[in-house]
Amino acid sequence: EARYNFKEIEPKWQRRWEASDLYRVTEDSDKPKFYCLEMFPYPSGNLHMGHVRNYSIGDVVARFKRMQGYNVLHPMGWDAFGLPAENAAIHRGIPPAEWTWSNIANMRRQLHAMGISYDWDREVATCHPNYYRWTQWLFLQMYKHGLAYRKKAAVNWCPSCVTVLANEQVVDGACERCHTPVMRKDLEQWFFRITAYAERLLSDLQQLPGWPEKVKIMQENWIGRSTGAEVIFRVEGSDEEIPVFTTRPDTLYGVTYMVLAPEHPLVAKLAAGTPQEKEVAGFVQAARYLSDLDRTATEKEKEGVFTGAYAINPVNNERVPIWIANYVLMEYGTGAVMGVPAHDQRDFEFARKYNLPVEVVIQPQGQELDGATMTAAYVEDGIMVNSGPFNGLPNREGIGKVTAYLESTGKGKARVNYRLRDWLISRQRYWGAPIPIIYCDHCGLVPVPEEDLPVILPEGVEFKPTGESPLKNCPEFVNTTCPRCGGPAQRETDTMDTFVCSSWYFLRYTSPHSQERAFARDKVDYWMNVDQYIGGVEHAILHLMYARFFTKALYDFGLLGVEEPFQNLLTQGMVLKDGSKMSKSKGNVVSPEEIIERYGADTARLFILFAAPPERDLEWSDQGVEGCYRFLNRVWRLVAAYADAVRRDGGTPVVNAPADRELWRLLHATIKKVTEDIEQRFNFNTAISAIMELVNGCYRYQDTVAENEQNLPLMGEVLRKLVTLLAPFAPHIAEELWQGLGGRESVHLESWPAYDPAALVEEEVTLVVQINGKVRDRMQVPAGLPEEEVKKLVLKREKVASLLAGQQVVKVIVVPDKLVNVVARW
Ligand code: ANZ
Ligand code: ZN
Incomplete structure (x- = not known):
């Protein structure tokens, strides 16, 4: 009998599945649908263990659902635009397209070698003109609906990557990719108006019970909803007004100064002609080199300068100095803050540093605060004091009352503020989808007509990291004619953030070949939304927020019938080695290809699913991998030992003998456990250990039951079910063994086994009967029989009664399902 030769069987089955289109799907209204999606990879060149884990998890779900009778969409593609391709071009002279496509080819080969059940016919690559054409088309829809706009903005600028970064790509004040501190720079940029969806992005999180709580909390914090008021301060001696956003209108009488962000448009105007003008200009210049995070960090020294101008507090007409300071951000609220040092810690520190007055307006119950002597801001609740008509009110009530007063006098209004910023999508980079906009001297900004899409990314472009898009060096691209007047015009040379490409790829999978539209409405309606999405938690904010935004916008444009893209989300953990994340920089990488070469894809998949x-x-764990490999060999030998006999001696099993009944019970208990572990909890590890138990049970049966008494129809049934249960985890060996057991069609077309609840009951057990500790008898009783019943039964037995004749029963001790001991005396 042949040994387990994964090197032969894995490629063999991969070829046959491919040739028979086993995983190809089309819309089928007779079946319930299931859309199973793993986050598509960036084609860096090689699969890593994180990919292997992600796709193995997804494949179990897809195969399991397919066997349960669902019409399963399980696609794969490439998030193929982005910086690394461009860096390869700069450092090694390889054109980005060539680098990307050859990486895709290699990774596609590696994915095939893993035996994942993708419908490869639906493969997409975001860098293909057939794909980015529709990314551009979606940009135009955003533009048409006022959700894409251009403005000059102070942007996050990475001096090392020489590009603009989205807020989300700035981590701890540094570029997420190269860790260089981020600067501020004013540039004309394209934005998507995601802030228009802030409220829906927040409140619709409640419609997602199938998302991990931690991801929803991260999104909630990122959106950062605050309620409060906008209060309008007048500038003394001018018509200018400065609105401020505050969450504490109850402290309005405690304002002793006002602070503007250094970038606030009024700064230069206010300081003009004052003795402070020069100092102010110097301060503004310096602030550009600080990131938002550095500016607002609580441990950071608060610094500022007086502008020379004054504002008027709208409730008491007090005159307060206007300062600028690094702790106020232009992008938040109105870019201006009312300083209340007695009740806000940052304001307090600022006031103490620059000798500004501290005025208490909220008094704690039973305690007298003094602004001159207090050592920290009082931020708790209390009673309003020094607040004119509001004196004596609990401050929580005061918030509403002061806001109502401001509204009635036209000096302010209630306001909700979000931390979420509009999404900056321009990148001064080559390897991305060109933004389909033309600038005409005569007509201004003109969108490229839809029928002229795609705007093709030209080849043979020169790369010089100048901070401008390399497309600027490409006159054939830049120079064009205006679609409106036919005159000379220039193309936009910025490309789109790659997160734009990945915000809709799950829709393209539903009609990947369409030349007419981004996605066909009937197909997208059939498949959406994604029933199970699987990926890394590092995308908890960026990708998942953008994809939700796109889905909602497309719903509003009437292009989609769903408002949320991903019904259920599973965020997989990391793959560690020696306690830290597997990564190139740590030098602790185990390559999937090596593992597949040595043990086969089934072992690799099984290990990664079994380990956690x-x-x-x-x-x-190398031993863990070794263990999984031994287990598959054990399964192989077990099936090989019975395959011939089972094929000859088929038929429905008759289960009578106790050993047969035990094996039958174990089979059904295993089916139940594996089904529930996959379906309810994604506990693949415990599902796999249950399968291992079943294999042990089979070996026990083989070892303890004489060969001529072994129930071959039963064994056949058990082995066929065993192989079926194993199929989602280790698809190749399962297929090979299935054929060995006489299967005609693919095991992957089998129905998922159902268990028989009746088979789970351990029907009868044998009790040992003792009298005064000596074994005297045995009796068969129903399993789990209550103690009282056992006592009655044992005393009624003829043999026991005769042995006890003339004696007095003192007590009866019962060990349930095992033993009963009668203690008696003369
Ligand atoms: C006066 C005040 C008094 C404030 C008080 C707080 C406590 P969240 O909760 O994050 O929304 N603020 C407003 N705009 C700002 C900006 N552009 N840069 C820095 N800080 C800004 O915080 C809102 C509070 O942060 C606002 O309420 C404002 O300070 C400050 F006892 O106004 B508060
Ligand atoms: Zn024109």
């Missing part, structure tokens, strides 16, 4: 539940981090 999907959401937890997983520690790589």
